[in-house]
Amino acid sequence: MTTAAPQTPVPPAPGPARGQGRPTQAGSSAVTRKAQARLGMLLVTPLMVLTAVFLVFPMANAAYYVFVDFNGIDPSPPWIGLSNFTELAQDPDVWAAFKNNVIWIVVGTTAPLVVGLAFALLVWTVHRGSRWYRLAFFFPYVLPQVAVGVVWGWIYEPSRGWLNRALEFVGLGSFTRGWLGDPDTALYAVLGTAVWTAAAFVFIIVLSALRNVDADLMDAARLDGTNSFQRLVYVIIPQIMPVFLMVTTITLLGGFSVFDIIFVMTGGGPAGATDVLGTYAYSSAFQLNRISYGTTLALIITVLAIPFAVMMNRLQRRLSLQGMGA
Amino acid sequence: MKYQKARLDTRGKLRLTGKHFLLIALSIVMVFPLILTISTALKTPSDVKLNPFGLFSSFSWENITTAWTVGSFGNYFLNSFLLTVPSTLLVVVLSTMGGYAFARLPFPGRGIAFYVVVVGLLVPFFTYMIPLYFQLRGMGLLDSLLGVNLVLASTGLSFGTFFMRAFFSDLPAELDQAARVDGASEWQIFLRVMLPLVTSGIGALSVFTFLTNWNNFLVPLLYIPSGEYRPLTTGLYLFLGGRSIDIGPLAAGTLITILPVIVLFVAMQKQVTQGFLSGAVKG
Secondary structure, rough: OOOOOOOOOOOOOOOHHHHHHOHHHHHHHHHHHHHHHHOOOOOOOOHHHHHHHHHHHHHHHHHHHHOOOOOOOOOOEEOOHHHHHHHHHHHHHHHHHHHHHHHHHHHHHHHHHHHHHHHHHHOOOOOOOOOHHHHHHHHHHHHHHHHHHHHHHHOOOOOHHHHHHHHHHOOOOOOOOOOOOOOOOOHHHHHHHHHHHHHHHHHHHHHHOOOOOOOOHHHHHOOOOOHHHHHHHHHHHHHHHHHHHHHHHEEEEEHHHHHHHHHHOOOOOOOOOOOHHHHHHHHHHHOOOOOOHHHHHHHHHHHHHHHHHHHHHHHHHHHHHHHHHO | OHHHHHHHHHHHHHHHHHHHHHHHHHHHHHHHHHHHHHHHHHHOOOHHHHOOOOOOOOOOOHHHHHHHHHHHHHHHHHHHHHHHHHHHHHHHHHHHHHHHHHOOOOOOOOHHHHHHHHHHHHOOHHHHHHHHHHHHHHHOOOHHHHHHHHHHHHHHHHHHHHHHHHHOOOOOHHHHHHHHHOOOHHHHHHHHHHHHHHHHHHHHHHHHHHHHHHHHHHHHHHHHHOOOOOHHHHHHHHHHHHHHHHHHHHHHHHHHHHHHHHHHHHOOOOOOHHHHHHHHHOO
């Protein structure tokens, strides 16, 4: 969302311009316009129907669900006004899940940004083998999250997992534990896995942005005797800032609706230690049959994310405008 | 002068070697989970019991065949295709049509129609997934190939339309004018003139959508409750439920799940990257 998205529909190229150029064919231009309108409507109809039935309609339904108490069976559920919202505000489990969400968003956004940027800078400066590096650093992102969860579960396994083995190997045996079973570490263990995939995403995007960094500016800075850190801060970062903010927005917004990886690795446990709003919404709706309550939670996730989306979008637009002016 | 330059070069070379060393080490760390999966999947069952995560300590296809037959991963594999191929085709065809219309054809109601597409792009699946379950149940589309394909398609349509619209917008206006002068109909301009020029976009969208739908977990989890058409992702999750014991077949099942993804990724890296780069816009 946000970012490069639509702004305004692209003005139609043909039509009027053609009429001006060829005044003699004004009649056929009207025919053309009619034919274009007909084809246009025909081409968008299937798209519109599918979107209306499977997206707009359930969305409207969601808006209705939050004001009733639907249990999944009752055809005419009782109207309860804002009770779902007031209950949600007083539910300690919601706040616990929200807290986990916040941790997830903060750590799960900053860590991949740093790691992904570092990877991208490294790969950017070498030529040989860059195809292999790109492949290796990007591939975690294309994998299905379930598979990722399964394998990382083994890495975190208490007795024979590679993490504990590695810790023992370097003499940190006292830190070994069942990473996913321990309420103190479970959330961070799952986060570690998420960072692995999200860093891959940041990497590929930042790398493509680095390709557009002005080479002349880099050379000039080098001639001025700057060191590589100065060039990073004063030359590279400002130029990739809009893209960097875009990645930040996406990772951050993804943090609000995180579900798959937590659901697979811990299911929200142990004892709710890794529950986030998404997993709590799911279990409310589909395990406790509190359909309306779950829907309300899911809606809250979206609503919470909106201000961040708007803010980041504004910041990013301002930056890219500045970039153009400079 | 010359000496100095030579010295700088050796320093630069050393530095480059150091970088490559670091990069290789890091890429091994990144790829390690994949290595672990392959290693465990290809062990003998007895070796899995003793030493499940030791790397490449034995070799056998047994876990793969067990997962494929006893573990139903053969069925899941087929189901994944049945859920991914039609939905991907649907997204690509309808998005190309819609993208063309929004980019080049003025038609009444275009503003509103475009607004609907924007909404589809902005609203996360999460927001409406629960009501959609009951809607599908009411329509008799729960647990059906048709229903899940339509849902998967609808989640990708908005992005696809945007994606294809950008490709069509980039084509010069003179093209269709010239074709029109030659007496081509609007249909012919779309199919014969414009369509061949956006094949790279169609390729990237196809690969991207295929991967997204193949990897999708939440949609089959929610809308295939009975499991008749269960794909690899939820099949793997189900298999994981019986955890601890069957690590060998579980690793094999994981490998079966990700193998098509890896093959597609390595073979079509450019399209995948292009798709995901613009997919980023979706958020």
